[in-house]
Amino acid sequence: MISIVLRTTIMFFLVMFALRVMGKKNLGEFQPSDFVSTMLISNLTSIVIEAPELPLLYSVVPILLIICYEIFMSVIAKKNEKLAKVAYGSPKIIISNGIINQSVMKTLRFTIDDLLMAMRSKDIFYLEEVFLAIVETNGSVSIYPDPSAKTNIDKADIPPFSIIVDGKTRYNNLGYINVTESKVEKILEKENVSPEDILLLMIDGNGQYNLSLKEIL
Amino acid sequence: MKNFYFSVILFLSILSGTFITNHYIQNNLNYYKDVFVSVVNTEKISETVIMSVSRAKETFFKQKNMLQLFVSKEHIKDIETDILLIENYLSEDQLMDCKEKSIEIISVINQIKEYMSKID
Numbered sequence: 001m002i003s004i005v006l007r008t009t010i011m012f013f014l015v016m017f018a019l020r021v022m023g024k025k026n027l028g029e030f031q032p033s034d035f036v037s038t039m040l041i042s043n044l045t046s047i048v049i050e051a052p053e054l055p056l057l058y059s060v061v062p063i064l065l066i067i068c069y070e071i072f073m074s075v076i077a078k079k080n081e082k083l084a085k086v087a088y089g090s091p092k093i094i095i096s097n098g099i100i101n102q103s104v105m106k107t108l109r110f111t112i113d114d115l116l117m118a119m120r121s122k123d124i125f126y127l128e129e130v131f132l133a134i135v136e137t138n139g140s141v142s143i144y145p146d147p148s149a150k151t152n153i154d155k156a157d158i159p160p161f162s163i164i165v166d167g168k169t170r171y172n173n174l175g176y177i178n179v180t181e182s183k184v185e186k187i188l189e190k191e192n193v194s195p196e197d198i199l200l201l202m203i204d205g206n207g208q209y210n211l212s213l214k215e216i217l
Numbered sequence: 218m219k220n221f222y223f224s225v226i227l228f229l230s231i232l233s234g235t236f237i238t239n240h241y242i243q244n245n246l247n248y249y250k251d252v253f254v255s256v257v258n259t260e261k262i263s264e265t266v267i268m269s270v271s272r273a274k275e276t277f278f279k280q281k282n283m284l285q286l287f288v289s290k291e292h293i294k295d296i297e298t299d300i301l302l303i304e305n306y307l308s309e310d311q312l313m314d315c316k317e318k319s320i321e322i323i324s325v326i327n328q329i330k331e332y333m334s335k336i337d
Contacts, residue, residue, distance in 0.1 A: 056286075057287060068227050068231070071221055
């Protein structure tokens, strides 16, 4: 029994640590400790169901222990902000005034596609429309749209598509916005950049583009 | 906060409960092990050996249900079968078979003890 208690304790904190290291986007809508608990409890439950020769306590004790840890974690996080940061992390601003914070992106191991997907899910297609985008501790992205975007951005009928992402060209997207490769090359010439230097180039149906260069981190 | 106090009590209960049950099971397993080690070491079947095995059998059957809460049912069944066989062999004066089965019980007990203590 003692070995079960110790094993559960070790596994709880190990999986918790692994999830914190793996990054927020793996969590979905859970907090790290919720996710660990849910995952471990579901596995522990199946152990005694699949192996009827094992005593029920082999699953019951670890599950109760995990519930205790889960409550301890939430109470400790409530009382101590530093520990809360260690356990759950803190929200991070990933886009501010339409500019992508690349160091945060690197820390959270977010890709451009993750960001664009989060924006699209909030009906936002232009990077300039985002005043603030915050990656929450549960891995979801909250977006506060720029209030002036409605008047400042001349939106095209066809929304912008990503043409260059992280130095790699996606010319197959050009077909959607009726733009040719030579037009893209002209933009690159005008901006005096090569595709390798570009983090994100988006072009809409009117040929308007948004260019974010890679930062040296 | 109610949940917190509940979880603290639950946590302490689990810890103390596991220590108590661990101690209880270890003591019982040591007792059975001692009995069957003495069977293995015996030169000839004596009244003392028969008595100690029969006492171990009685105690085991009394504790069986309790032990099943903490130890795999397969292990309990193995010990149960072997004890009954040993008792039978003792009555038929088959010392070598008794020793063989006693070694089996000891190895099952060692296995249980290993499962209970190892964390690696």
